[in-house]
Amino acid sequence: MRLLFVHRHLGELGGAEANIHLTAEQLGRRGHMTGLLYGSATGKGEDQWRATFSECFRLPGYRNGTATQRALEYFTPDVLWVHNLSDLEVLEALLQSPKPVIRTVHDHALYCMRSYKYDYFTRQICLRPASTYCIFPCLASVSRNHRGGLPLKWVSYSAKRQEIRLNQHCRRLIVFSDYIRQELLRNGFDGPRIEVHAPLFREGGGGKLGVGSWEEDEARQSCSPLSPNSQPPSSTPLPSSNLIVWAGQIVRGKGLDLFLRALTHVKTNFECAILGDGSHRAYCEKLSKKLGLSGRVKFYGFVGPEQLQEFFCKASLFAFSSVWPEPFGMAGPEAMRHGLPVVAFDAGAVREWLTDGANGFLVPWGNTNLFGVRIEQLLQNRDLAQTMGRCARERVAREFNPDRAIERLDDLLFRVVQETQTAASSQQSENFLNYEQRTVRTIASAPL
Known part of the structure; x- marks a missing residue:
C-alpha cells in the first residue's frame, strides 16, 4: 500500500515527529511504501527521514493546493495520512482526492487557536x-x-x-487518548470516526530528548523503553543516590517551575536531573538558584538516547509536572518501562496511564506541596517505590505492546481503503440506476 504522510515538518523536532518517523519505519518494514508532503525542514535527523520516506515533496509556501495535487499525481497514494498541518489549501486539495x-491528532x-x-496567564486548563x-x-x-x-501575530478564528x-x-x-477523543467530540467530530490507538515509542524518548534506533543490541535492549520484541527489564534494586529525573521540553506548559517549587518541600537528601531544553529553561535555572536548589538540581540540556537510558536506569523515580492538558504524555510510560514510579499532576490524559497509589502518585493539578510530599514518600519508603515501579513496568508491557x-494501524489502513472502495462502488451503482431511470422516463415521455 502507498501511504502519503502530510506534516508541517521534515526531520526531528518533538514527540509528534518522533512518532511519525517511527510509524513510517515500521509500516515500511511491513511492505508499505511511504512518502512525505511537508512544509519545512527542521535541520535535525533529515537524512534518516529521507531514507525512511521513498519520496519527499516540499510545499513551496504559495499555491500549495496546486503543489499538493501534483504530489498526488506523482506518488499515486492509496491513503492520505495527515498529521500536524493547518494549511487550508492543502487540506481542501487532499479531501478533493478520491483516496x-x-x-x-497529536495535540x-x-x-x-x-x-x-x-x-496564558493562569495556566488553568480550558474545557470549552x-x-x-x-x-x-x-x-x-x-x-x-x-x-x-x-x-505578536494574528490568528484567524x-x-x-x-x-x-x-x-x-x-x-x-x-488519537492517543480518550481525553483527546472527548475534545474532538466537544468540537463536533463524529464519534464512530475517532479511534484511540496506543502511540509508538522510540528508544530513548525521541523528540527533544534524543533520537535512537528502534533496533537495539542485547546489551542495551534490557534497559530501553518499549523496544519491540523485548521483555521488560528484570527487577533491580533502586539506586541509593535518590536520583529524581525530570525529562521533557522546557516550556511553561510542562510545569518545571512548579516542580522546582515542589522540591523545596522534600527534606530527604536527593539529586535531580533536568533533561531537555526549551524557551523556559533560563527562567527555571534562575528559579532553581533562587530556591536554593542549585546544589541538588542540575540542568543537562538535550541528551542522547544512551544518556537518557543511563539516567532512567539509575533513577529512583520520575517526575512528570505538566500542567497543560497532556494529549498523552509519552515521557511517563517511557520511564515506567524502566520500572520507575511516577509522580505527576492530574492534567489531560495522564490519568489514563497513571493510577494514584498503584504505579505512582497522581497529584491534584498545581498542588506543589502534595507533589513534594509524594516525592518524599517514595524516597523514604523504598519498598513502596519498588512495588510501584514493578506495577508500572508490568502495565507498560501489558498496555503498550x-x-x-x-x-x-495496519488493520485501520486496510479498513479505510476497503470502505472507500465500497462507497465508490455503491455510488457508481446509484449513478447508473439514476441514469437508467432517467432514460426510461425520457423514452416514456417521447411522442409516438
Missing part, C-alpha cells in the same frame, strides 16, 4: 470547544510569533473554524 484521508492545535488549551469565547475574553486571536519579526470543518470530513481520526500497536 481516503485519515488524520492523527490540541486542531481546535485551539493557542494550541495548548490553557489560559472552539467558539467566539476564543476571541474574547480569551484573546487567542493574538498570539506569540516564534518565526521572527514582530513579537474563521480560518480555525474552517480547519475544523475540513477535518470533520476525514474518514478516520486517530509495539507489535500490537502497529498491527492495529
Whole structure:
C-alpha cells in the first residue's frame, strides 16, 4: 500500500515527529511504501527521514493546493495520512482526492487557536470547544510569533473554524487518548470516526530528548523503553543516590517551575536531573538558584538516547509536572518501562496511564506541596517505590505492546481503503440506476 504522510515538518523536532518517523519505519518494514508532503525542514535527523520516506515533496509556501495535487499525481497514494498541518489549501486539495484521508491528532492545535488549551496567564486548563469565547475574553486571536519579526501575530478564528470543518470530513481520526477523543467530540467530530490507538515509542524518548534506533543490541535492549520484541527489564534494586529525573521540553506548559517549587518541600537528601531544553529553561535555572536548589538540581540540556537510558536506569523515580492538558504524555510510560514510579499532576490524559497509589502518585493539578510530599514518600519508603515501579513496568508491557500497536494501524489502513472502495462502488451503482431511470422516463415521455 502507498501511504502519503502530510506534516508541517521534515526531520526531528518533538514527540509528534518522533512518532511519525517511527510509524513510517515500521509500516515500511511491513511492505508499505511511504512518502512525505511537508512544509519545512527542521535541520535535525533529515537524512534518516529521507531514507525512511521513498519520496519527499516540499510545499513551496504559495499555491500549495496546486503543489499538493501534483504530489498526488506523482506518488499515486492509496491513503492520505495527515498529521500536524493547518494549511487550508492543502487540506481542501487532499479531501478533493478520491483516496481516503485519515488524520492523527497529536495535540490540541486542531481546535485551539493557542494550541495548548490553557489560559496564558493562569495556566488553568480550558474545557470549552472552539467558539467566539476564543476571541474574547480569551484573546487567542493574538498570539506569540516564534518565526521572527514582530513579537505578536494574528490568528484567524474563521480560518480555525474552517480547519475544523475540513477535518470533520476525514474518514478516520486517530488519537492517543480518550481525553483527546472527548475534545474532538466537544468540537463536533463524529464519534464512530475517532479511534484511540496506543502511540509508538522510540528508544530513548525521541523528540527533544534524543533520537535512537528502534533496533537495539542485547546489551542495551534490557534497559530501553518499549523496544519491540523485548521483555521488560528484570527487577533491580533502586539506586541509593535518590536520583529524581525530570525529562521533557522546557516550556511553561510542562510545569518545571512548579516542580522546582515542589522540591523545596522534600527534606530527604536527593539529586535531580533536568533533561531537555526549551524557551523556559533560563527562567527555571534562575528559579532553581533562587530556591536554593542549585546544589541538588542540575540542568543537562538535550541528551542522547544512551544518556537518557543511563539516567532512567539509575533513577529512583520520575517526575512528570505538566500542567497543560497532556494529549498523552509519552515521557511517563517511557520511564515506567524502566520500572520507575511516577509522580505527576492530574492534567489531560495522564490519568489514563497513571493510577494514584498503584504505579505512582497522581497529584491534584498545581498542588506543589502534595507533589513534594509524594516525592518524599517514595524516597523514604523504598519498598513502596519498588512495588510501584514493578506495577508500572508490568502495565507498560501489558498496555503498550509495539507489535500490537502497529498491527492495529495496519488493520485501520486496510479498513479505510476497503470502505472507500465500497462507497465508490455503491455510488457508481446509484449513478447508473439514476441514469437508467432517467432514460426510461425520457423514452416514456417521447411522442409516438
